[in-house]
Amino acid sequence: MLSNLFKFINQFVDFSEKEIKSVQEFVQVIHLNKNEIFINEGEIADQIAFTNSGYLRVYYNYDGEEITRDITPLHSFATALSSFVLQTPSFEIISAITDCELLVIKKEHLEYLYSEYPKWERLGRRIIEEMFVESQRRIYSFITETAETRYKRILKQYPDMIHDVPLKYIADFLGIKLQSLSRLRKNINW
Protein backbone atom coordinates (compact mmCIF):
# COMPACT_ATOMS: atom_id res chain seq x y z
CA MET A 1 0.00 0.00 0.00
CA LEU A 2 2.76 2.40 0.94
CA SER A 3 5.31 1.10 -1.52
CA ASN A 4 4.84 3.85 -4.10
CA LEU A 5 5.25 6.40 -1.37
CA PHE A 6 8.43 4.79 -0.11
CA LYS A 7 9.81 4.55 -3.60
CA PHE A 8 9.11 8.25 -3.98
CA ILE A 9 10.63 9.15 -0.62
CA ASN A 10 13.78 7.15 -1.19
CA GLN A 11 14.61 9.29 -4.18
CA PHE A 12 15.33 12.05 -1.69
CA VAL A 13 16.59 10.59 1.59
CA ASP A 14 17.75 7.28 2.96
CA PHE A 15 15.38 6.30 5.69
CA SER A 16 16.21 3.72 8.31
CA GLU A 17 13.74 0.99 9.13
CA LYS A 18 12.71 2.97 12.20
CA GLU A 19 12.22 6.20 10.30
CA ILE A 20 10.13 4.41 7.72
CA LYS A 21 8.03 3.03 10.52
CA SER A 22 7.56 6.53 11.89
CA VAL A 23 5.41 7.44 8.93
CA GLN A 24 3.13 4.44 9.08
CA GLU A 25 1.23 5.46 12.15
CA PHE A 26 0.43 8.84 10.61
CA VAL A 27 -0.43 8.00 7.06
CA GLN A 28 -4.06 7.41 6.34
CA VAL A 29 -5.36 5.84 3.16
CA ILE A 30 -8.43 7.46 1.69
CA HIS A 31 -10.42 6.79 -1.43
CA LEU A 32 -12.15 9.48 -3.40
CA ASN A 33 -14.74 8.90 -6.05
CA LYS A 34 -14.61 10.89 -9.24
CA ASN A 35 -15.58 14.53 -8.57
CA GLU A 36 -15.33 14.16 -4.81
CA ILE A 37 -13.64 17.05 -3.08
CA PHE A 38 -10.46 16.65 -1.08
CA ILE A 39 -9.98 20.25 0.02
CA ASN A 40 -12.71 22.82 -0.34
CA GLU A 41 -12.72 26.57 -0.79
CA GLY A 42 -12.63 28.44 2.50
CA GLU A 43 -11.23 25.46 4.36
CA ILE A 44 -7.79 25.56 5.91
CA ALA A 45 -5.76 22.83 4.25
CA ASP A 46 -4.50 20.68 7.09
CA GLN A 47 -3.59 17.65 5.00
CA ILE A 48 -1.29 16.78 2.17
CA ALA A 49 -1.94 13.88 -0.18
CA PHE A 50 0.27 11.52 -2.11
CA THR A 51 -1.60 10.22 -5.16
CA ASN A 52 -1.26 6.48 -5.13
CA SER A 53 -3.64 6.20 -8.03
CA GLY A 54 -5.82 8.59 -10.00
CA TYR A 55 -5.67 12.26 -10.87
CA LEU A 56 -6.52 15.27 -8.77
CA ARG A 57 -6.99 18.78 -10.00
CA VAL A 58 -6.40 22.05 -8.24
CA TYR A 59 -8.79 24.73 -9.34
CA TYR A 60 -10.45 27.89 -8.19
CA ASN A 61 -13.48 29.94 -8.97
CA TYR A 62 -12.81 32.98 -11.05
CA ASP A 63 -15.62 35.13 -12.35
CA GLY A 64 -18.11 32.31 -11.88
CA GLU A 65 -15.90 29.91 -13.79
CA GLU A 66 -13.77 27.06 -12.59
CA ILE A 67 -10.14 27.45 -13.61
CA THR A 68 -7.89 24.44 -13.29
CA ARG A 69 -4.43 25.53 -12.31
CA ASP A 70 -2.89 22.16 -11.78
CA ILE A 71 -3.36 18.51 -12.52
CA THR A 72 -1.35 16.27 -10.24
CA PRO A 73 0.61 13.58 -11.98
CA LEU A 74 0.49 10.08 -10.55
CA HIS A 75 2.66 9.48 -7.51
CA SER A 76 3.13 13.05 -6.49
CA PHE A 77 2.06 15.32 -3.69
CA ALA A 78 -0.90 17.62 -3.72
CA THR A 79 -2.39 20.15 -1.38
CA ALA A 80 -3.75 23.68 -1.49
CA LEU A 81 -0.26 24.90 -1.02
CA SER A 82 -0.59 28.46 0.17
CA SER A 83 -3.34 27.47 2.58
CA PHE A 84 -1.28 24.57 3.84
CA VAL A 85 1.87 26.63 4.27
CA LEU A 86 0.33 29.78 5.68
CA GLN A 87 -2.69 28.13 7.37
CA THR A 88 -5.10 30.56 5.79
CA PRO A 89 -8.47 29.71 4.21
CA SER A 90 -7.97 28.13 0.84
CA PHE A 91 -9.17 29.84 -2.33
CA GLU A 92 -8.23 26.68 -4.15
CA ILE A 93 -10.35 23.56 -4.40
CA ILE A 94 -8.89 20.12 -4.90
CA SER A 95 -11.07 17.41 -6.31
CA ALA A 96 -10.78 14.03 -7.94
CA ILE A 97 -10.79 13.87 -11.74
CA THR A 98 -10.92 10.09 -11.58
CA ASP A 99 -11.37 7.69 -8.67
CA CYS A 100 -8.32 8.14 -6.49
CA GLU A 101 -6.44 6.39 -3.76
CA LEU A 102 -4.63 8.90 -1.62
CA LEU A 103 -2.11 8.54 1.15
CA VAL A 104 -2.80 11.43 3.46
CA ILE A 105 -0.86 12.98 6.29
CA LYS A 106 -2.00 15.80 8.52
CA LYS A 107 0.02 18.97 8.82
CA GLU A 108 0.31 18.62 12.59
CA HIS A 109 1.74 15.14 12.17
CA LEU A 110 4.09 16.32 9.52
CA GLU A 111 5.26 19.14 11.81
CA TYR A 112 5.75 16.55 14.52
CA LEU A 113 7.86 14.40 12.21
CA TYR A 114 9.81 17.49 11.15
CA SER A 115 10.66 18.34 14.73
CA GLU A 116 11.30 14.78 15.87
CA TYR A 117 13.27 13.44 12.92
CA PRO A 118 15.74 15.75 11.17
CA LYS A 119 15.57 13.58 8.08
CA TRP A 120 11.89 14.37 7.77
CA GLU A 121 12.63 18.08 7.72
CA ARG A 122 15.18 17.31 5.04
CA LEU A 123 12.65 15.27 3.09
CA GLY A 124 10.11 18.09 3.31
CA ARG A 125 12.65 20.54 2.01
CA ARG A 126 13.82 18.26 -0.80
CA ILE A 127 10.28 17.56 -1.99
CA ILE A 128 9.40 21.22 -2.00
CA GLU A 129 12.61 21.98 -3.88
CA GLU A 130 11.67 19.43 -6.48
CA MET A 131 8.16 20.83 -6.82
CA PHE A 132 9.61 24.30 -7.08
CA VAL A 133 11.97 23.31 -9.88
CA GLU A 134 9.03 21.82 -11.77
CA SER A 135 7.00 24.96 -11.18
CA GLN A 136 9.82 27.10 -12.59
CA ARG A 137 10.01 24.81 -15.61
CA ARG A 138 6.36 25.50 -16.18
CA ILE A 139 6.91 29.25 -16.04
CA TYR A 140 9.63 28.84 -18.66
CA SER A 141 7.21 27.07 -20.87
CA PHE A 142 4.61 29.85 -20.53
CA ILE A 143 7.25 32.41 -21.46
CA THR A 144 8.93 30.71 -24.39
CA GLU A 145 6.69 28.04 -25.78
CA THR A 146 3.54 28.11 -27.85
CA ALA A 147 0.44 26.32 -26.59
CA GLU A 148 1.09 23.60 -29.15
CA THR A 149 4.55 22.91 -27.77
CA ARG A 150 3.20 22.89 -24.23
CA TYR A 151 0.54 20.40 -25.28
CA LYS A 152 3.12 18.12 -26.91
CA ARG A 153 5.18 18.36 -23.75
CA ILE A 154 2.29 17.03 -21.67
CA LEU A 155 1.75 14.16 -24.08
CA LYS A 156 5.38 13.23 -23.73
CA GLN A 157 5.80 13.84 -20.02
CA TYR A 158 2.51 12.29 -18.90
CA PRO A 159 1.37 10.00 -21.70
CA ASP A 160 -1.36 8.41 -19.57
CA MET A 161 -2.91 11.67 -18.52
CA ILE A 162 -4.57 12.21 -21.86
CA HIS A 163 -6.68 9.07 -21.44
CA ASP A 164 -8.07 9.92 -18.03
CA VAL A 165 -8.22 13.69 -17.91
CA PRO A 166 -10.87 15.66 -19.85
CA LEU A 167 -9.45 18.11 -22.35
CA LYS A 168 -11.11 21.06 -20.66
CA TYR A 169 -8.82 20.60 -17.67
CA ILE A 170 -5.79 20.14 -19.86
CA ALA A 171 -6.69 23.31 -21.76
CA ASP A 172 -6.78 25.26 -18.49
CA PHE A 173 -3.50 23.73 -17.45
CA LEU A 174 -2.00 24.94 -20.73
CA GLY A 175 -3.48 28.39 -20.23
CA ILE A 176 -5.75 28.29 -23.27
CA LYS A 177 -9.46 27.72 -23.94
CA LEU A 178 -10.91 24.32 -24.68
CA GLN A 179 -11.87 25.36 -28.21
CA SER A 180 -8.35 26.57 -28.90
CA LEU A 181 -6.95 23.27 -27.73
CA SER A 182 -9.35 21.44 -29.97
CA ARG A 183 -8.30 23.53 -32.97
CA LEU A 184 -4.66 23.08 -32.11
CA ARG A 185 -5.08 19.31 -31.89
CA LYS A 186 -6.58 19.28 -35.37
CA ASN A 187 -3.82 21.31 -36.96
CA ILE A 188 -1.02 19.78 -35.00
CA ASN A 189 2.24 19.71 -36.75
CA TRP A 190 4.27 16.62 -35.74
Added chain:
Amino acid sequence: MLSNLFKFINQFVDFSEKEIKSVQEFVQVIHLNKNEIFINEGEIADQIAFTNSGYLRVYYNYDGEEITRDITPLHSFATALSSFVLQTPSFEIISAITDCELLVIKKEHLEYLYSEYPKWERLGRRIIEEMFVESQRRIYSFITETAETRYKRILKQYPDMIHDVPLKYIADFLGIKLQSLSRLRKNINW
Protein backbone atom coordinates in the same frame (compact mmCIF):
# COMPACT_ATOMS: atom_id res chain seq x y z
CA MET B 1 25.28 45.01 6.49
CA LEU B 2 23.39 41.87 7.37
CA SER B 3 20.37 43.60 8.81
CA ASN B 4 18.15 43.18 5.76
CA LEU B 5 19.00 39.51 5.72
CA PHE B 6 18.17 39.09 9.38
CA LYS B 7 14.94 40.95 8.95
CA PHE B 8 14.09 38.58 6.14
CA ILE B 9 15.12 35.49 8.09
CA ASN B 10 13.18 36.46 11.17
CA GLN B 11 9.96 36.36 9.19
CA PHE B 12 10.39 32.60 9.13
CA VAL B 13 12.18 31.42 12.27
CA ASP B 14 13.26 32.82 15.61
CA PHE B 15 17.01 32.62 15.73
CA SER B 16 18.96 32.85 18.95
CA GLU B 17 21.94 35.14 19.21
CA LYS B 18 24.19 32.13 18.70
CA GLU B 19 22.32 30.89 15.64
CA ILE B 20 22.46 34.34 14.12
CA LYS B 21 26.18 34.34 14.72
CA SER B 22 26.46 31.01 12.95
CA VAL B 23 25.64 32.66 9.67
CA GLN B 24 28.13 35.49 9.93
CA GLU B 25 31.21 33.41 9.35
CA PHE B 26 29.74 31.97 6.16
CA VAL B 27 28.14 34.95 4.53
CA GLN B 28 30.27 36.84 2.10
CA VAL B 29 29.43 40.27 0.76
CA ILE B 30 30.04 40.77 -2.92
CA HIS B 31 29.44 43.67 -5.24
CA LEU B 32 28.51 43.27 -8.85
CA ASN B 33 28.58 46.00 -11.42
CA LYS B 34 25.77 46.33 -13.88
CA ASN B 35 25.86 43.47 -16.42
CA GLU B 36 28.37 41.46 -14.39
CA ILE B 37 27.60 37.77 -14.20
CA PHE B 38 26.93 36.01 -10.92
CA ILE B 39 26.34 32.50 -12.25
CA ASN B 40 27.22 31.53 -15.79
CA GLU B 41 25.87 28.96 -18.20
CA GLY B 42 27.51 25.57 -17.82
CA GLU B 43 28.68 26.34 -14.30
CA ILE B 44 27.39 24.40 -11.34
CA ALA B 45 25.65 26.86 -9.07
CA ASP B 46 27.33 26.46 -5.70
CA GLN B 47 26.16 29.73 -4.19
CA ILE B 48 22.91 31.42 -3.34
CA ALA B 49 22.57 35.19 -3.08
CA PHE B 50 20.43 37.50 -1.03
CA THR B 51 19.98 40.81 -2.84
CA ASN B 52 20.81 43.51 -0.39
CA SER B 53 20.53 46.11 -3.10
CA GLY B 54 19.98 46.07 -6.85
CA TYR B 55 18.24 43.75 -9.28
CA LEU B 56 19.40 40.48 -10.74
CA ARG B 57 17.91 38.69 -13.67
CA VAL B 58 17.78 35.00 -14.44
CA TYR B 59 17.89 34.31 -18.14
CA TYR B 60 18.92 31.70 -20.63
CA ASN B 61 19.86 31.48 -24.25
CA TYR B 62 17.11 30.23 -26.48
CA ASP B 63 17.53 30.16 -30.22
CA GLY B 64 20.32 32.72 -30.04
CA GLU B 65 18.20 35.03 -27.94
CA GLU B 66 18.37 35.87 -24.27
CA ILE B 67 15.13 35.14 -22.48
CA THR B 68 14.67 36.59 -19.03
CA ARG B 69 12.71 34.21 -16.90
CA ASP B 70 12.97 36.02 -13.62
CA ILE B 71 13.81 39.35 -12.10
CA THR B 72 14.64 39.13 -8.43
CA PRO B 73 12.89 41.65 -6.26
CA LEU B 74 14.92 43.51 -3.65
CA HIS B 75 15.70 41.55 -0.51
CA SER B 76 15.08 38.12 -1.85
CA PHE B 77 17.09 35.03 -2.71
CA ALA B 78 18.40 34.14 -6.11
CA THR B 79 20.29 31.26 -7.61
CA ALA B 80 20.13 29.05 -10.67
CA LEU B 81 17.75 26.86 -8.80
CA SER B 82 17.78 23.57 -10.62
CA SER B 83 21.57 23.65 -10.87
CA PHE B 84 21.86 24.54 -7.21
CA VAL B 85 19.44 21.85 -6.10
CA LEU B 86 20.56 19.06 -8.40
CA GLN B 87 24.22 20.15 -8.75
CA THR B 88 24.08 19.91 -12.50
CA PRO B 89 25.51 22.44 -15.00
CA SER B 90 23.32 25.48 -15.19
CA PHE B 91 21.51 26.39 -18.37
CA GLU B 92 20.50 29.61 -16.65
CA ILE B 93 22.64 32.69 -16.35
CA ILE B 94 22.28 35.20 -13.55
CA SER B 95 23.56 38.69 -14.05
CA ALA B 96 23.20 42.12 -12.55
CA ILE B 97 20.65 44.48 -14.10
CA THR B 98 21.92 47.29 -11.88
CA ASP B 99 24.89 47.51 -9.54
CA CYS B 100 24.19 45.04 -6.76
CA GLU B 101 25.26 44.25 -3.28
CA LEU B 102 24.81 40.56 -2.60
CA LEU B 103 25.11 38.49 0.52
CA VAL B 104 26.31 35.15 -0.66
CA ILE B 105 26.51 31.76 0.97
CA LYS B 106 28.01 28.62 -0.52
CA LYS B 107 25.95 25.48 -0.87
CA GLU B 108 28.41 23.43 1.16
CA HIS B 109 28.16 25.91 4.02
CA LEU B 110 24.42 25.92 3.77
CA GLU B 111 24.40 22.12 3.91
CA TYR B 112 26.64 22.33 6.94
CA LEU B 113 24.26 24.74 8.65
CA TYR B 114 21.35 22.49 7.70
CA SER B 115 22.97 19.48 9.31
CA GLU B 116 24.32 21.32 12.34
CA TYR B 117 21.38 23.54 13.21
CA PRO B 118 17.86 22.13 12.78
CA LYS B 119 16.49 25.64 12.61
CA TRP B 120 18.52 26.26 9.50
CA GLU B 121 16.95 23.29 7.81
CA ARG B 122 13.62 24.72 8.84
CA LEU B 123 14.57 28.12 7.48
CA GLY B 124 15.63 26.57 4.18
CA ARG B 125 12.35 24.75 3.93
CA ARG B 126 10.27 27.81 4.82
CA ILE B 127 12.03 30.04 2.34
CA ILE B 128 11.60 27.51 -0.44
CA GLU B 129 7.94 27.15 0.50
CA GLU B 130 7.52 30.89 0.23
CA MET B 131 9.27 31.00 -3.15
CA PHE B 132 7.13 28.13 -4.32
CA VAL B 133 3.91 29.87 -3.33
CA GLU B 134 5.04 32.94 -5.28
CA SER B 135 5.92 30.78 -8.24
CA GLN B 136 2.45 29.21 -8.19
CA ARG B 137 0.92 32.66 -8.03
CA ARG B 138 2.80 33.50 -11.19
CA ILE B 139 1.46 30.41 -12.94
CA TYR B 140 -2.04 31.53 -11.97
CA SER B 141 -1.42 34.84 -13.55
CA PHE B 142 -0.23 33.25 -16.80
CA ILE B 143 -3.36 31.13 -16.90
CA THR B 144 -6.02 33.66 -16.02
CA GLU B 145 -4.71 37.13 -16.59
CA THR B 146 -4.02 39.19 -19.68
CA ALA B 147 -0.56 40.66 -20.19
CA GLU B 148 -2.00 44.06 -19.26
CA THR B 149 -3.19 42.78 -15.91
CA ARG B 150 0.13 41.09 -15.28
CA TYR B 151 1.92 44.35 -16.08
CA LYS B 152 -0.30 46.30 -13.68
CA ARG B 153 0.41 43.68 -11.05
CA ILE B 154 4.15 44.28 -11.32
CA LEU B 155 3.67 48.02 -11.05
CA LYS B 156 1.72 47.49 -7.86
CA GLN B 157 3.81 44.73 -6.34
CA TYR B 158 7.23 46.16 -7.18
CA PRO B 159 6.72 49.87 -7.80
CA ASP B 160 10.47 50.59 -7.80
CA MET B 161 11.31 47.95 -10.34
CA ILE B 162 10.00 50.00 -13.23
CA HIS B 163 12.60 52.70 -12.63
CA ASP B 164 15.62 50.44 -12.61
CA VAL B 165 14.75 47.54 -14.89
CA PRO B 166 14.66 47.95 -18.68
CA LEU B 167 11.32 47.16 -20.24
CA LYS B 168 12.75 44.41 -22.39
CA TYR B 169 13.38 42.35 -19.29
CA ILE B 170 9.97 43.14 -17.89
CA ALA B 171 8.38 42.10 -21.18
CA ASP B 172 10.14 38.73 -21.01
CA PHE B 173 9.07 38.36 -17.41
CA LEU B 174 5.47 38.95 -18.51
CA GLY B 175 5.84 36.46 -21.33
CA ILE B 176 5.34 38.98 -24.15
CA LYS B 177 7.54 40.85 -26.62
CA LEU B 178 8.96 44.26 -25.92
CA GLN B 179 6.90 45.82 -28.71
CA SER B 180 3.73 44.31 -27.34
CA LEU B 181 4.50 45.73 -23.92
CA SER B 182 5.10 49.11 -25.45
CA ARG B 183 1.75 48.99 -27.27
CA LEU B 184 0.02 47.79 -24.15
CA ARG B 185 1.49 50.65 -22.11
CA LYS B 186 0.16 53.15 -24.62
CA ASN B 187 -3.36 51.77 -24.61
CA ILE B 188 -3.48 50.97 -20.94
CA ASN B 189 -6.86 51.17 -19.45
CA TRP B 190 -6.68 52.34 -15.82
Added chain:
DNA sequence: TAAATAACTTAACAAATGTTAAATAAACTG
Protein backbone atom coordinates in the same frame (compact mmCIF):
# COMPACT_ATOMS: atom_id res chain seq x y z
C1' DT C 1 30.11 67.21 -26.11
C1' DA C 2 29.78 64.25 -30.25
C1' DA C 3 29.27 59.79 -31.61
C1' DA C 4 27.80 55.42 -30.51
C1' DT C 5 24.99 52.32 -28.26
C1' DA C 6 20.94 50.98 -25.75
C1' DA C 7 16.14 51.74 -24.64
C1' DC C 8 11.79 52.59 -26.13
C1' DT C 9 8.04 53.56 -29.43
C1' DT C 10 5.32 53.19 -33.58
C1' DA C 11 2.96 51.06 -37.43
C1' DA C 12 1.42 47.61 -40.82
C1' DC C 13 0.55 43.14 -41.42
C1' DA C 14 0.67 37.99 -39.76
C1' DA C 15 -0.33 34.47 -36.56
C1' DA C 16 -2.31 32.78 -32.35
C1' DT C 17 -5.87 32.65 -29.22
C1' DG C 18 -10.53 34.14 -27.51
C1' DT C 19 -15.65 34.41 -28.06
C1' DT C 20 -19.99 32.91 -29.32
C1' DA C 21 -22.87 29.64 -30.94
C1' DA C 22 -23.67 25.73 -32.73
C1' DA C 23 -23.21 20.50 -33.98
C1' DT C 24 -21.59 15.91 -33.05
C1' DA C 25 -19.75 12.22 -30.14
C1' DA C 26 -19.21 9.78 -25.96
C1' DA C 27 -20.39 8.58 -21.40
C1' DC C 28 -23.54 8.16 -17.81
C1' DT C 29 -28.29 7.09 -15.62
C1' DG C 30 -32.83 5.53 -14.87
Added chain:
DNA sequence: CAGTTTATTTAACATTTGTTAAGTTATTTA
Protein backbone atom coordinates in the same frame (compact mmCIF):
# COMPACT_ATOMS: atom_id res chain seq x y z
C1' DC D 1 -31.98 0.86 -24.31
C1' DA D 2 -33.62 5.75 -24.42
C1' DG D 3 -32.88 9.94 -22.68
C1' DT D 4 -29.76 13.05 -20.56
C1' DT D 5 -25.72 15.01 -19.49
C1' DT D 6 -20.84 15.72 -20.47
C1' DA D 7 -17.05 15.98 -23.67
C1' DT D 8 -15.32 17.36 -27.90
C1' DT D 9 -15.29 19.55 -32.33
C1' DT D 10 -16.23 23.06 -35.72
C1' DA D 11 -16.72 27.61 -37.70
C1' DA D 12 -17.06 32.66 -38.17
C1' DC D 13 -15.53 36.62 -36.40
C1' DA D 14 -12.98 39.55 -32.62
C1' DT D 15 -9.07 40.48 -29.94
C1' DT D 16 -4.47 39.88 -28.52
C1' DT D 17 0.13 39.16 -29.39
C1' DG D 18 4.04 38.39 -32.70
C1' DT D 19 7.01 39.98 -36.57
C1' DT D 20 9.45 43.08 -39.19
C1' DA D 21 11.22 47.30 -39.93
C1' DA D 22 11.43 51.65 -38.95
C1' DG D 23 11.92 55.83 -36.09
C1' DT D 24 12.76 58.53 -31.72
C1' DT D 25 14.65 59.23 -27.19
C1' DA D 26 17.90 58.37 -23.54
C1' DT D 27 22.21 56.88 -21.85
C1' DT D 28 26.93 55.72 -22.15
C1' DT D 29 31.57 56.36 -23.67
C1' DA D 30 35.51 58.15 -26.20
